[in-house]
Structures are given as structure tokens and as C-alpha cells.
Amino acid sequence: MLRLASLLLIVLQCSPRAAPTGGGGGGGGGAVDSIPIAGHVLYVPTGFKVNIFAQGIGVRFLGLGPGGTVYATLSGSGQIARLVDANGDGVAEAVTTVLSGLTNPSGIAFRGDTLYFAEETRVQRLDPGAAAPVTVVPGLPAGGHDTRTIAFGPDNLLYVAVGSSCNVCSDPLPRAAVTRYNLNGSGAHTFATGLRNSVGLAFHPTTGELWANNNDRDNIDASQAVTDNLPPEHLNILKDGKWYGWPQCYLPGQPNYREYPGADCSQVEPPALTVQAHSAPLGLVFYTGTKFPADYQGDAFMTYHGSWNRSVPTGAKVVRVRVQNGRPTAVEDFVTGWQLANGSRWGRPVGIIVAADGALLIADDQGNRIWRVSYGP
Numbered sequence: 001m002l003r004l005a006s007l008l009l010i011v012l013q014c015s016p017r018a019a020p021t022g023g024g025g026g027g028g029g030g031a032v033d034s035i036p037i038a039g040h041v042l043y044v045p046t047g048f049k050v051n052i053f054a055q056g057i058g059v060r061f062l063g064l065g066p067g068g069t070v071y072a073t074l075s076g077s078g079q080i081a082r083l084v085d086a087n088g089d090g091v092a093e094a095v096t097t098v099l100s101g102l103t104n105p106s107g108i109a110f111r112g113d114t115l116y117f118a119e120e121t122r123v124q125r126l127d128p129g130a131a132a133p134v135t136v137v138p139g140l141p142a143g144g145h146d147t148r149t150i151a152f153g154p155d156n157l158l159y160v161a162v163g164s165s166c167n168v169c170s171d172p173l174p175r176a177a178v179t180r181y182n183l184n185g186s187g188a189h190t191f192a193t194g195l196r197n198s199v200g201l202a203f204h205p206t207t208g209e210l211w212a213n214n215n216d217r218d219n220i221d222a223s224q225a226v227t228d229n230l231p232p233e234h235l236n237i238l239k240d241g242k243w244y245g246w247p248q249c250y251l252p253g254q255p256n257y258r259e260y261p262g263a264d265c266s267q268v269e270p271p272a273l274t275v276q277a278h279s280a281p282l283g284l285v286f287y288t289g290t291k292f293p294a295d296y297q298g299d300a301f302m303t304y305h306g307s308w309n310r311s312v313p314t315g316a317k318v319v320r321v322r323v324q325n326g327r328p329t330a331v332e333d334f335v336t337g338w339q340l341a342n343g344s345r346w347g348r349p350v351g352i353i354v355a356a357d358g359a360l361l362i363a364d365d366q367g368n369r370i371w372r373v374s375y376g377p
Contacts, residue, residue: 032046033045033048038052040338044373047376049376050371052091053369053371054092058077058365059072059073059363059365059368059369059370060074060350060365061149062352062361063110063115064354064355066110067356069083070370071083072351073117077100078104078105080098080099080102082094099126103119106120106146107123107147107161108150109151114128116136116158117150118140122140136158136183138185145163147163148162149161149201152203156183157182159180159181161201163197167218168217168259174190176194176197176247177190177193177194178210178238192238194243194246194249195212195214196246199284200212200213202284204237206298207326211272212238213234213235213284214234216232216234218278231251232277234272235274235302236272239269243267245268247259248264248265249265251265252265252270272327276314280305281303282305282349282350283351283352284300286298287299288354289359291357291375300321300323301320301360304318304349305350306348313345316347318334318349318362334373335349346367347364348365350364350365355372358375
């Protein structure tokens with residue numbers, strides 16, 4: 001019991017504000033609107049609206065292309081799709097296949113008019129007007145945490161996140177790391193390590209720093225009471241050459257004591273923020289639109305895919321990350337309701353982007369929908 005109390009105290013001390021764990025409504029204590037939709041109810045802060053942008057597609061991640069056109073990776077079917085809302089009513093009228101026959105496509109991003117996307121074992125590029133993509137980064141390891149996410153930095157370089165092959169083990173690079181490349185795939189440089197499964201990557205719009213969420217380990221202790229709340233998930237501000245702990249440690253000074261009881265965790269780079277254990281944060285985006293209230297400018301949004309390794313399920317929601325002076329200070333519920341009171345779920349958010357019209361688009365790989373969150377009448 002003493003070990004449990006001390007470990008939980010560490011988590012609370014490391015987080016400026018703990019994330020809400022429930023599946024119901026909540027907007028940081030503010031007023032909440034209930035939105036009946038798709039036979040269920042979603043909850044958002046008062047003044048926001050939710051509609052279905054597209055449905056019936058197995059979407060995972062989203063990207064914004066030329067002219068504000070939305071692109072999506074459909075991991076299960078091995079496709080990339082283009083979704084067009086021609087009349088601007090917030091609903092995609094047309095979904096067309098751009099590429100097919102891919103292997104577990106996940107991360108997607110544009111550099112100008114050029115589409116970059118990540119499959120399980122490579123990153124590819126599709127140039128405007130090209131009939132087929134070309135491989136930019138080959139030879140990524142297959143299996144394990146098999147999402148491969150990408151982002152372009154203000155330095156005009158490509159950043160690629162590859163997760164670990166396991167829960168806790170010693171993995172060779174480029175696993176459990178973010179690697180930086182030139183746009184043509186040359187000049188590979190290990191940027192940050194010790195990241196068990198960092199999926200969401202986003203560059204801060206003013207500081208230019210790379211933010212990354214991280215899914216930490218499962219089954220840390222034989223006691224389910226301990227495992228329920230340890231270790232916390234992380235939101236990191238990545239620094240070149242820093243180690244973020246995995247597999248030996250889950251926080252500065254805190255070893256994974258079952259596998260690495262004597263590990264030196266003094267050199268672990270601390271997270272910028274910790275959130276509820278097993279939330280499974282995946283998507284990450286900064287709000288750079290102009291349609292939300294002014295105090296949302298510069299804040300971030302994260303999607304929680306939801307837990308499996310917790311006696312009381314948590315996650316399956318979108319949270320707002322409050323940002324002050326370039327640093328995260330707290331998280332609060334933004335869109336909830338996909339998880340019901342009995343712990344079952346009818347939706348699980350994954351990718352998230354800010355659309356050209358200032359709305360948020362949220363990919364849901366359980367409900368096979370793309371949700372659109374807007375503000376105003």
C-alpha cells in the first residue's frame with residue numbers, strides 16, 4: 001500500500017492538472033451542450049456543434065491538401081482517399097480513392113502540393129500529376145506498434161515516428177524514436193529516443209518546437225490497482241538528442257521496476273505534461289483557425305483512443321490542451337460521449353486536423369466516421 005501511495009503521488013506531482021477520466025460530458029467545468037447524433041449523444045462546450053463530415057469509411061488519420069481538400073488514410077483497406085465538400089456545408093459529398101494497395105497506411109501530410117504518407121515499412125511521396133508514388137524512406141521495421149506518423153518542421157525537414165515492437169523490451173533504432181530526414185529521405189538523424197509509441201506529432205505554431213504525445217507501457221505491476229493509474233501517458237516537447245525513458249524508465253527517477261529494477265533514470269527528459277494512464281493519446285493538433293473563441297487560439301487538441309488495460313475504462317474522447325507561453329498547462333474535456341457509462345464505446349477518435357474553414361475534423365476508427373466540430377449558430 002505504501003508503494004501504491006508513493007507512486008500515485010509522483011504522478012500527481014508531475015502533472016499540472018490531471019485529465020478527467022470519465023466518458024461523459026465536461027468542458028473544464030464550463031457549461032456543456034448535449035448533441036444527439038448517430039443514435040447517441042456527444043457532449044461539447046456550449047456554443048459548439050457537431051456533425052458527421054463523412055461516414056462508412058475505415059479512416060485512421062487525416063491530412064489537409066491543396067485548396068483545403070481533406071485526405072484520409074484508410075489503414076484496414078490499404079487506401080488513401082480524398083474527401084470533397086464542394087458546397088461548403090460541412091459534409092463531404094464525394095469520397096474518391098487516390099491510392100490503393102498500400103500496407104497499413106497511417107501518417108499523412110502535405111508539403112506544398114506534394115503528398116507524403118507513411119506505410120508500415122516505408123514513407124512515400126506522391127508528386128502532383130504523378131501516376132505512382134516514390135519511396136522516400138525505405139526499410140522501416142514492421143509489426144509491433146505499427147502506426148508510422150510524419151510531420152514537417154519549420155526547418156523544412158521530415159520527422160518520422162516509429163513505435164516499439166513490444167510493451168517493454170530493448171528495441172533497435174529507429175523504433176521507439178523520432179527520426180529526422182531531408183525531404184528526399186537522406187540524412188537520417190535520430191532526433192529523440194525512449195518514446196514507446198509516440199503517434200501524435202505537431203510543431204508549435206510560434207515556438208517551432210516539436211510536440212509529441214506518447215503511449216507508455218502496460219501491466220506495470222501485479223496489482224491492478226497500481227496498473228490502473230500507472231504509468232501516466234505523456235505529452236512531450238521533444239528536444240534533439242534527448243532520451244524520454246523507455247524501456248528502462250517511465251518518468252525521471254522512476255524505473256520500470258519489474259524489468260529494470262536498478263535502472264538509472266536520472267537522465268530521463270521530463271514530460272511537459274502527464275495525463276491519465278492508458279488514455280492512449282493518438283492525434284495532436286494546434287488550433288490555428290479563426291472560428292473558435294479567441295481563447296482557443298494556440299491551444300492544442302488531443303484525441304484519446306481509450307484504454308484496454310484498466311479496470312474502469314477511460315479515454316475515447318477529445319481533450320483541449322491549454323497552452324501558455326509555449327507550454328501545456330492543463331487538459332480538459334472537449335468532445336466526450338463515445339464511451340458509455342458501462343464502459344462500452346461506439347466511437348474511438350484517432351486523427352485530428354483543423355480544416356480550412358476553421359472546424360475540427362476527427363477521425364473515428366470504430367464508428368468509421370469523420371466528425372466535424374464547429375462553433376457558432
